[in-house]
Amino acid sequence: MSTAYEAVIGIECHVELKTKSKMFCSCPNEFGGEPNTKVCPVCLALPGALPVANKEAIDHMIAAGLAFSAEIPAFSKFDRKNYFYPDMPKDYQISQYDMPLTQGGVVRYWLEDGTMKECRLTRIHLEEDTGKSTHAGGGDGRIAGSTHSLIDFNRAGVPLMECVSEPDIRSAEEAVGYLEALKRTFVQLGVSDVKMEEGSLRCDANVSIRPAGAKEYGTKTEIKNMNSFRSVYRAIESEIERQIGVIESGGRIVQETRGWDESQGVTHSMRSKEQAHDYRYFPDPDLVPLEIDRALVDRIKATLPQLPPQRFERYHGEYGLDVKQATQLIDNLPLADYFDKCVAASKNPQQSMNFVLGDLSRLANETATPVHESPVTPEHLAELIALVEGKTINSKIAKELLARVWNGEGSPKAIVEKEGLAQTSDTGEIEKFVVEVLASNEKAVADYKSGKTNILGFLTGQVMKASRGKANPALVQDLLKQKLG
Amino acid sequence: MADVVRMTAAETAAAVNSGTLSAAEVTDAMLAHVDAVDDRVGAYLTRLHELAREYAKRVDERVRGGEKLPLAGVPVAVKDNMCLTGTRTTAGSKILENWIAPYTGTAVQRMLDAGAIPIGKANMDEFAMGSSCENSALGITRNPYDLTRVPGGSSGGSVAAVAAYEAAIGMGSDTGGSIREPAAFCNTVGFKPTYGRVSRYGLIAFASSLDQIGPLTRTVEDSALAYEAMAGWDRMDSTSIDRPVEKASTALRGDLKGLRVGIVKQFVTEKLGAEIHALYQQTYKELENLGATLVEVELPTADYGLATYYLIAPAECSSNLARFDGVRYGLRVEGGDVGAMYEATRAAGFGPEVKRRILIGTYALSSGYYDAYYVKAQKARTMFANDFKRAFETCDLIASPAASSPAFQFNAKSDPYSMYMMDYYTIPMSLAGLPALSVPCGWITPEGGDRPMPMGLQLAAPLFEEVKLLGAAHAYEQGTKHASKYDAMVVSA
Numbered sequence: 001m002s003t004a005y006e007a008v009i010g011i012e013c014h015v016e017l018k019t020k021s022k023m024f025c026s027c028p029n030e031f032g033g034e035p036n037t038k039v040c041p042v043c044l045a046l047p048g049a050l051p052v053a054n055k056e057a058i059d060h061m062i063a064a065g066l067a068f069s070a071e072i073p074a075f076s077k078f079d080r081k082n083y084f085y086p087d088m089p090k091d092y093q094i095s096q097y098d099m100p101l102t103q104g105g106v107v108r109y110w111l112e113d114g115t116m117k118e119c120r121l122t123r124i125h126l127e128e129d130t131g132k133s134t135h136a137g138g139g140d141g142r143i144a145g146s147t148h149s150l151i152d153f154n155r156a157g158v159p160l161m162e163c164v165s166e167p168d169i170r171s172a173e174e175a176v177g178y179l180e181a182l183k184r185t186f187v188q189l190g191v192s193d194v195k196m197e198e199g200s201l202r203c204d205a206n207v208s209i210r211p212a213g214a215k216e217y218g219t220k221t222e223i224k225n226m227n228s229f230r231s232v233y234r235a236i237e238s239e240i241e242r243q244i245g246v247i248e249s250g251g252r253i254v255q256e257t258r259g260w261d262e263s264q265g266v267t268h269s270m271r272s273k274e275q276a277h278d279y280r281y282f283p284d285p286d287l288v289p290l291e292i293d294r295a296l297v298d299r300i301k302a303t304l305p306q307l308p309p310q311r312f313e314r315y316h317g318e319y320g321l322d323v324k325q326a327t328q329l330i331d332n333l334p335l336a337d338y339f340d341k342c343v344a345a346s347k348n349p350q351q352s353m354n355f356v357l358g359d360l361s362r363l364a365n366e367t368a369t370p371v372h373e374s375p376v377t378p379e380h381l382a383e384l385i386a387l388v389e390g391k392t393i394n395s396k397i398a399k400e401l402l403a404r405v406w407n408g409e410g411s412p413k414a415i416v417e418k419e420g421l422a423q424t425s426d427t428g429e430i431e432k433f434v435v436e437v438l439a440s441n442e443k444a445v446a447d448y449k450s451g452k453t454n455i456l457g458f459l460t461g462q463v464m465k466a467s468r469g470k471a472n473p474a475l476v477q478d479l480l481k482q483k484l485g
Numbered sequence: 486m487a488d489v490v491r492m493t494a495a496e497t498a499a500a501v502n503s504g505t506l507s508a509a510e511v512t513d514a515m516l517a518h519v520d521a522v523d524d525r526v527g528a529y530l531t532r533l534h535e536l537a538r539e540y541a542k543r544v545d546e547r548v549r550g551g552e553k554l555p556l557a558g559v560p561v562a563v564k565d566n567m568c569l570t571g572t573r574t575t576a577g578s579k580i581l582e583n584w585i586a587p588y589t590g591t592a593v594q595r596m597l598d599a600g601a602i603p604i605g606k607a608n609m610d611e612f613a614m615g616s617s618c619e620n621s622a623l624g625i626t627r628n629p630y631d632l633t634r635v636p637g638g639s640s641g642g643s644v645a646a647v648a649a650y651e652a653a654i655g656m657g658s659d660t661g662g663s664i665r666e667p668a669a670f671c672n673t674v675g676f677k678p679t680y681g682r683v684s685r686y687g688l689i690a691f692a693s694s695l696d697q698i699g700p701l702t703r704t705v706e707d708s709a710l711a712y713e714a715m716a717g718w719d720r721m722d723s724t725s726i727d728r729p730v731e732k733a734s735t736a737l738r739g740d741l742k743g744l745r746v747g748i749v750k751q752f753v754t755e756k757l758g759a760e761i762h763a764l765y766q767q768t769y770k771e772l773e774n775l776g777a778t779l780v781e782v783e784l785p786t787a788d789y790g791l792a793t794y795y796l797i798a799p800a801e802c803s804s805n806l807a808r809f810d811g812v813r814y815g816l817r818v819e820g821g822d823v824g825a826m827y828e829a830t831r832a833a834g835f836g837p838e839v840k841r842r843i844l845i846g847t848y849a850l851s852s853g854y855y856d857a858y859y860v861k862a863q864k865a866r867t868m869f870a871n872d873f874k875r876a877f878e879t880c881d882l883i884a885s886p887a888a889s890s891p892a893f894q895f896n897a898k899s900d901p902y903s904m905y906m907m908d909y910y911t912i913p914m915s916l917a918g919l920p921a922l923s924v925p926c927g928w929i930t931p932e933g934g935d936r937p938m939p940m941g942l943q944l945a946a947p948l949f950e951e952v953k954l955l956g957a958a959h960a961y962e963q964g965t966k967h968a969s970k971y972d973a974m975v976v977s978a
Contacts, residue, residue, distance in 0.1 A: 048685075
């Protein structure tokens, strides 16, 4: 390759909101079910039916906007996007055109090496989902070759937010990082389940390339049909490569929509810009303009949890957890909250992380009980860490203790005190065990004396065993060496 | 029996509530009358014999149970763009010719809850687009005062039913004059409340920002009663207004003392011909005689009403009518693929006027024209609202003709524009969302006609001043008694 290229990528993401009812009617907003059982005159667009906006969805939008430091304008409105489509009952979609609920904002995310990145948002707007078509009677589920189509309107009218990014993304890896950031933020806010397999997150990518360092944008293509983060990664990689190939061979990029073919691993042309719709947007006269109360915005702001980038900076930057550990915690919010409480109680992030992601997560898996619901409270863990750090118990005993606390036997401190498990540094007491062990291991003693000094490990172990783990291992070794001369 | 069908809503409700007449008796009499005359009038597309009797039974049970119902046993004609569970609801269109509504709209439900009896679904211009009822794809409705003439539109069936005593109340919808103009044509009172007063839920949309349901009745008092029953906030319609509905039926006045009535300088009645001009001069004089003070007011934008309306209403209808696509309900004409099916269905299902407005509206909203047409029309609309606000600083009500002429003969308006001109006086009030009504104000024998035809006075009030409006209209009605001068041809013959 003679020239170094840089990719310029923007992403449009549709995310179904988690609400009790649909966007403009009182039908339940639930995935699946028998076809056409979650429908009413409004979401079927029967003659005379009217939409009424869902307040919960609007609150979710405000929370999402605030999470990305977006502006929440005082006024917003719904517009009609007019086009014919069989699974869109009104043959227009209620959406937002020039006055979205949120404007601007920044998505901060991190890459696998821990680098923090930023991607500006253009806007997030609120709209409604369509139904689902199934093509039947041949054609293997495709329109071509089918004899008829079946439509399920259960999904029609489900609230959908569309997040439009600025073209700030420069690689497939960044695209996935950005999407993961959206996903974990929406999940943590409780505004969406973000299940790609149920279609509650769908995204398109606008991709262009230009010589590295150039100011102008190249001609972009829009990539559709990507149904997992992995396919987003592969599709973008493939499209960048394709575009470089076209340019290198003296060709020009055509502005068009391209579909990602998962099995072939390539994008193919779907339609060119010339065939683009004129959606004839206009304000929906059935819905009154939205006035967003500042007090509501403040109220929602006050309920926002600590957001992923802040947590990441704390875990990775401040506590020194590695990227994987930090990400693992952040993606399991109850566990992260539990971890934060442990840190607060123990003032020891590294040890807290070791226990939370180590023994506690293992116990959680074995017993199918989430850590935060187990009998081990953050205070218990803090006690345990203090016992280890103060050398009252060693790590082996700590492990056993933790299992007993998990089983509900009470606080670590209480068990240690009750059973006298505290590590001893009493030379007299330890010496008794040393003498005992040396007396009953004559062969080992002889071996040592003949020069096999690594037998010391075995002898130390025997002493520890005799002391039921309580002896201070360093003292044991000192005493053994002394006795063995 | 004839006496029963001629009773006003107020009289019927009083009789049924007091037990001197049962809702079943009223309903039977009414259904018999409809069966006797409606083949000539054509007010109804669907007669609801069974349903009406069922409701009558319910009302009688409720009255026997001690309830006093404001519309007990009152026969009602429901315009066929309003959904009523289990009834064919066509909007006057082939595309919905066999569609049975699976739900009931709010306004209809409130009328039924108040004790009204649904006698039938009334004919209308297709999707409420028209001023003569001639645009119905499903039937002809004749003016009960001259069967060779149109009843007006689009609420032509509802008004004809009321005029021919086939109902005491007609439920109509008014987008640019579709209640007021037919009321004027058929010697009835037609009342369009403030936009948002009556829920549109269950009303098949024409132009959402203008559509308003209201009553057609033979007396102002009946309009007040019907208004009280149907108006009020509805959680199913976000554009419905959440404020109390003041009682209008108990605030009806006997004179117009202390009221300033504005006569719009720009509404020059001379251009309507000498006879009509003279009639309205007489009408204004009558207002004065009843105690009103006449003041001249300006409505500088008056001449832009039609142009503004014929951008906004078609733009909204082009989108509202998209759902009639053959996919889920109504007419479907098969085609090779879904696109061909859409085209074949809509080509066969919509009539010429509906297609014309969808085309105009689609054009007005399309990229590159949106700002020049739709946005500009919305700005003009704000100017109308401001002009009226200014005018109402010097007057309490505005008086004008309700229509540009008396009812005309079938096929008399061959070009759309002359038909649109019928609504010249009613459209500005619609654009401003104002409450307005038409009340009978005299008779004119049209050129080439052999019997006098009724004319209507339009009165308009500031937003939410329905009580003042109905009160004044009642004073005018009682002070002049124009309506009772002639009876409908269909019953007098």
